[in-house]
Amino acid sequence: MNWEQLLSTKRSRGASNKNKYTKSTDLRSEFEKDYHRIIGSASFRRLQDKTQVFPLDKSDFIRTRLTHSLEVSSLAKSLGQNIGENILVYRKDSGFTPGMKEDICSILQCAGLIHDIGNPPFGHFGETAIREWFERNLPVLSYHGQPVDKVLTPQMRQDFYNFEGNAQALRLVTKLHFLVDEQGMNLTYALLNTIVKYPVSSVGIDKQSGNIKDKKMGYYFADEDIFEEIAAQTGTNGLRHPLTFILEAADDIAYKTADIEDAFIKGFITYYSLLEELKELQEQYAGGARSAFRPAEKLEDLYRRGKEKHVNDPEEYAIKNWIVRVQGFLISCATYGFTSHYEAIMEGTYAYDLFHQTFAEKLMDLLGDMAFRKVFTSETIYRMEVAEAAMIDFLMDKFVTAVIHYDDPGEKLSSIDLRMVSFISSNYKNAYHYHAEGKPDIERLYLRLLLVTDYICGMTDSYAKRLYQELKAII
Template identity: 55%
Template sequence: MEWSKLLCEDRVRSIKKREGSNDLRSEFEKDYHRIIGSASFRRLQDKTQVFPLDQSDFVRTRLTHSLEVSSFCKSLGQNIARKILAEIKDESFLPSYQQDICDILQCAGLLHDIGNPPFGHFGETVIREWFKNKLPDQEFSGKPITEILNPQMLGDFYNFEGNTQALRVVSKLHYLVDEHGMNLTKALLATIIKYPVSSLEVDKKSPDICCHKMGYYYADRELFNDIQESCGLKGRRHPLTFILEAADDIAYRTADIEDAYKKGLISFDLLVRELESRCFEDQSDKIYRQLLDSLKYRYGKGIELGVSDPGEYAVSNWVVAVQGKLIYLATEGFAANYKSIMDGSFGSELLEGSGKVYGSKTQEEAGNSNDGGDNSGDRPDNKEHVAEGKHIVDALGEIAIKYAFNSEPILKIEVSADQILTYLLDRLVPAAIHFDTDSKLRPIDSRMISFISNNYKKIYQIYSEGKSEEEKLYLRLLLVTDYVCGMTDSYAKRLYQELNGLI
């Protein structure tokens, strides 16, 4: 892969630059302002991060989480660009690219969760399970829908992902000027495609993490191919995607602990005990002991300063320190695996630090590549240090699952989310199946369809024109998932209550 192509400024709909324009922004800076000003981005303020419909001003939403990811993305971009220029010395990476990758990553951080449905990742699960369990019971023109749609169309619903929906939101559904959505640069679109495979190519057991989830819908296949071609990706992840994923991991793993503390689900003493219980594992003792000592030090500092809650002071400051450590480790991870990332054979996450290579090249062949200059090889001396990142994020994740995700308030909300989303899909899908056909809609179906945004229906009309009846049916089902994913937590709850006469 070549940086000159990876940082592609082209847009799907080209825009002519006006002569004499005073706009000195780069194309990637323009992307940032398009995102910030969009309704889709603003709706993230009422979408779940961990605690749905929470009344606390402190607890994070998808909006505040996305802002944090964007910030970490920029920091990682700065660190990694400087490393490429000063240490790796890849001659194809021009000094001007440093600002470009920071701008792209900053935008990607804002967008990475923009396709998520209401109620967080549990909402994704409910949607997947609905289609797996109930789509086989739906019929069109006397035939089961599962016998009408092709395997990839069916796979899109069975493997539904908010990540996949993000590309659809920004490239189509945000109807501002035309059917191209926000019309963002191809480099940015490539960066937010975390898994460059279709629903037919998903392999959750593959050692190559890039195959674990689908990255684009059948409906967006032409756009995906265009992006891949323009950026020279050849079916692999954009290098900046690894940085985006690391920033996301850093943000949510640390934030979950802080939010759980603020909600009273974990105390300072419990956090200390959890870290102490990990201090006697042979391979990881040093890492966990450093985390524990750092946390205790900050508690003592809080007492010394006379703060009212030394535990809160310690946890909040410790989280910031852990974030700094993980940013350093992710930077080292990118540098250590630079060649395999750039030739497309790297198949792990930066914080795993495994340096595994998947694809056509072996680890040895990747190390002998000339892609990155004379000093850019996968560096074994960094592997041990980089692997610390995996131990840290795994520990934080295990603690969060134990005390936050399995807590009673979360479980109750998830049961409610299942009820809400299942009810809406039960009524929207049958209505959409016969929408825009010769079949006469039942009164209840026409009313359900009327709730769907006119912009979404406009997009359906544009992209269904001239398509086969099979693909039109598929697009009508996508119209439902588009509508549901565009809902905020509060809107989904309110619509459910209104339709059930509860308010």
């Protein structure tokens, strides 16, 4: 892979590499134009009412998908600056230019904004609820007398059984913003490829391969053509785009540190419980690793500083400032992870995240494990998730039943099904009709099922809850 091709400014409609440096009254780069398209979109605005960890939280401090995405965007750009400068200073790539450094920073800034844009309401549990709904219901739903799971092709079926917000993000920005035309936001191919964390289809998932790119699916059967065009234009051809490693590292830094901070504010984690686990981690360091960032000592130092400053809550002061220090340390480690494996990443043979075998690896593992033990498996979160599952299941039941025979020649919808279909955004229905035109019946059925997930994924937490209450006649 080479940067000239990886940084392709091609779009499905208009703009191409040959025009990259053409004089214009608009002095923005193509990637800066992407940024303005994203922040002006309704899908991006909806992230302000989508869950990061705590659904429908009343606090104005707890993170939403919007604030998380802004943090990822900022961290990704910082990583891009560090890594780009390292490539230039140490001459790791003779073809890499200062202009390319600016471009990767702009791409990563944009990628951070949209990396979660396809996620359904209620966070990652919303994805789980949708997957499990399909596993239970596709075998019992009927289409012209046959079970739907038997009618669909293996890849179509696996798309639903492995439903994934990452794949939905690519679909949303390339097809579902049916405003100007069928090209969605019409973003650059370099940006689109950066957000594809897993460049495999649902039948290409291989969790045992040892390669991070094979863990989940990155695109639906419905979007295979656009994915292959993007991969061909950028020269990745089934490999991870190098910038994807950087985006993933920024995402990991953002959510693993933020989850600890939010958990502290919500009372799931205390200063002392965090300190105790960090001390245990420090004891595992040996030899040269002892010279690395020492997280427990840093937390204690900050607590003492808070006491000396006579702040109202030295524990809160310590944790919030510790998060900032840790993020700086993790940025350094991710920079090292990319630059020390530069050749393997550019060849597409690097199989791990950027924290693999760095000083940060055990700390990242601890933060994730602590959030899982203290927050995600708590009774409070479980109660929320049971309620969320009930809402997702009800909406899936109603809308999938309604669309099974929608736009199906010779079939008449019931009065209730007609009304359910009318609730679906005309934007999504227009996209469905455009892409279903001339397709075989089975593919049209598949696209109708995607129409439901498209609509539900576009819902905010509050809208999903309100629609559920209205349809259940809960006053």
